[in-house]
Amino acid sequence: MNSANRTTPLERDRAIRRLRTITVGTTLAAIAAAGAFGTIAAATFSGSSTGTSADAGTTTTTPATTDGSTTSDATQATPTIQPAATAATTTMAHGQVTTGGS
Amino acid sequence: MAGLSWRALGTRVDLLVDEGDIDAAGQAVAAVLAAVDQACSRFRTDSELTALNAAAGRPTRVSALLFRAISAALVAAEQTAGLVDPTIGRSMRLVGYDLDFSQVADLPAAAAPIRFESVAGWRVVDLDRRARTVRVPAGVELDLGSTGKALAADLAVLAAIDAAGPGGALVSLGGDIAVAGRAPEGGWPILVAENSEVPADGCGQVIALHDGAVATSSTTVRRWLRAGRPVHHLLDPRTGRPAEGRWRTASVIAATCLDANTVATAAIVGGAAANDWLTGLGVAARLVTADGSLETVGLWPALAPGVAA
Numbered sequence: 246m247n248s249a250n251r252t253t254p255l256e257r258d259r260a261i262r263r264l265r266t267i268t269v270g271t272t273l274a275a276i277a278a279a280g281a282f283g284t285i286a287a288a289t290f291s292g293s294s295t296g297t298s299a300d301a302g303t304t305t306t307t308p309a310t311t312d313g314s315t316t317s318d319a320t321q322a323t324p325t326i327q328p329a330a331t332a333a334t335t336t337m338a339h340g341q342v343t344t345g346g347s
Numbered sequence: 348m349a350g351l352s353w354r355a356l357g358t359r360v361d362l363l364v365d366e367g368d369i370d371a372a373g374q375a376v377a378a379v380l381a382a383v384d385q386a387c388s389r390f391r392t393d394s395e396l397t398a399l400n401a402a403a404g405r406p407t408r409v410s411a412l413l414f415r416a417i418s419a420a421l422v423a424a425e426q427t428a429g430l431v432d433p434t435i436g437r438s439m440r441l442v443g444y445d446l447d448f449s450q451v452a453d454l455p456a457a458a459a460p461i462r463f464e465s466v467a468g469w470r471v472v473d474l475d476r477r478a479r480t481v482r483v484p485a486g487v488e489l490d491l492g493s494t495g496k497a498l499a500a501d502l503a504v505l506a507a508i509d510a511a512g513p514g515g516a517l518v519s520l521g522g523d524i525a526v527a528g529r530a531p532e533g534g535w536p537i538l539v540a541e542n543s544e545v546p547a548d549g550c551g552q553v554i555a556l557h558d559g560a561v562a563t564s565s566t567t568v569r570r571w572l573r574a575g576r577p578v579h580h581l582l583d584p585r586t587g588r589p590a591e592g593r594w595r596t597a598s599v600i601a602a603t604c605l606d607a608n609t610v611a612t613a614a615i616v617g618g619a620a621a622n623d624w625l626t627g628l629g630v631a632a633r634l635v636t637a638d639g640s641l642e643t644v645g646l647w648p649a650l651a652p653g654v655a656a
Contacts, residue, residue: 323425326610327602328629328645329559333534335648336555340538340547341350342361344598346565347521347543 355380358521367511375510383499386413406480420494424469427613434466436488438587443573461573463587497608500525525560525604541596560604564611565596592618596635
C-alpha cells in the first residue's frame with residue numbers, strides 16, 4: 246500500500262462534509278424535479294385530485310350502502326356492462342310485474 | 348309471495364317479497380325512494396339536483412347519494428360514448444319536459460315554442476371525490492331521470508332484502524326491475540311489454556328472471572305535443588331531438604338495473620348503428636322495430652311463435 250495516498254483525519258472530515266453537501270443538494274434537486282413532473286402530469290392527464298369528468302370514468306364500483314354512499318375511496322377503470330349471472334328463461338306462468346317503458 | 352304497489356318518483360312501484368317481511372321491506376324501499384327523490388329530482392324546487400343545476404358553475408358539495416347518482420350517470424355516458432348523457436337536462440326542458448310528466452301531459456302546450464339543442468356533453472362535469480363536490484358549468488343542466496331510476500331500483504332491492512329477511516325480493520320502478528336474494532322456484536315471472544302499465548297477467552311474453560335485472564326503454568310512452576308536433580322523452584344528446592332510430596322499444600337483461608337501463612336507452616338512441624356494440628356486450632335484449640316486429644340479441648329467452656310486441 247502506498248502511504249502517500251493515505252488521508253489524514255482532517256482531510257477525511259472535509260471529504261465527508263463535501264459528500265453531505267452533494268447528497269443534500271442532489272436530494273433537493275430530485276424533490277424539485279419530482280414536484281415539477283407531478284405538476285406537468287397533473288396538467289396533462291385528467292383525473293387529477295381536483296377532479297375532472299374523467300374522474301367519473303374511474304368511479305369506484307364499491308357496492309353502495311342503502312344511502313348510496315360508497316365505502317372505499319379507491320378508483321378503478323370504467324366498469325364494463327355485465328350480463329346477468331344466470332340466463333333468463335321462458336315460463337308459462339303469468340307475469341307478476343311488467344317491464345315496459347314508463 | 349307477498350306484494351305491495353304504490354307510486355313514487357313519478358311512476359308505479361311494485362315490490363315482491365318471497366319468504367320475508369313485506370312490511371319491513373316496503374318501509375325500506377320507500378325510504379330509499381324518498382332519498383333518491385330528494386337528491387335527484389329535476390322537478391322538485393327543493394331537491395339537491397335543482398340546487399346544483401342553479402349553482403352556475405360553482406363547485407357544490409352534495410350528498411353521498413347524489414354524488415353516486417351523478418358518478419353512475421357519467422359512467423353510463425362513458426360506456427355509451429355519450430348516447431346516454433346526463434347533461435341532457437336543458438334539452439329536455441326546451442322540448443317541454445320541465446315538469447313532472449303528469450303535468451306535462453296535461454298542459455295545453457301544443458302551441459308552445461320548441462327548440463332543439465345538442466348537449467354540452469358529460470365531460471364538462473367535474474367531480475372531486477375527496478371533497479365530494481360537483482361542478483356543472485353555467486348553462487348546463489343535469490337530468491338523472493334514466494340512470495337515476497335504475498340506480499334507485501338497484502339500491503331499493505338491496506334495502507328490501509336487508510329488511511325482509513333471508514328470502515328474495517323484486518323491485519320494479521316503472522318497469523325497471525331489479526331482483527336480489529333467493530329467487531322463487533322457476534324464477535321471477537315478468538311480462539315483457541312496451542308499456543309498463545300493461546297488466547302483468549296480460550298476454551305476451553313472460554320471462555323468468557333468476558338474478559340481475561331487466562329494464563325497458565320505449566318511445567311509445569311519455570309522449571306529448573309541443574309546437575304542434577309529437578315528442579317523447581328519449582332525446583338524442585347529439586341533436587337534442589327525440590330519438591327516431593330503428594327501435595321503438597328495447598328490453599335488456601343485465602347484472603344490474605343500471606346496466607340494463609343504460610343499454611336499453613343507448614339502443615333506442617343509437618338505433619341500428621348501435622347493433623354491433625349491443626351484440627358485443629353479451630347482454631340479452633329484445634328489440635321492437637318501428638313497425639312492431641321483434642328481434643332478440645344474446646341469450647334472450649326464446650319467443651313463442653306468434654308472440655306480438
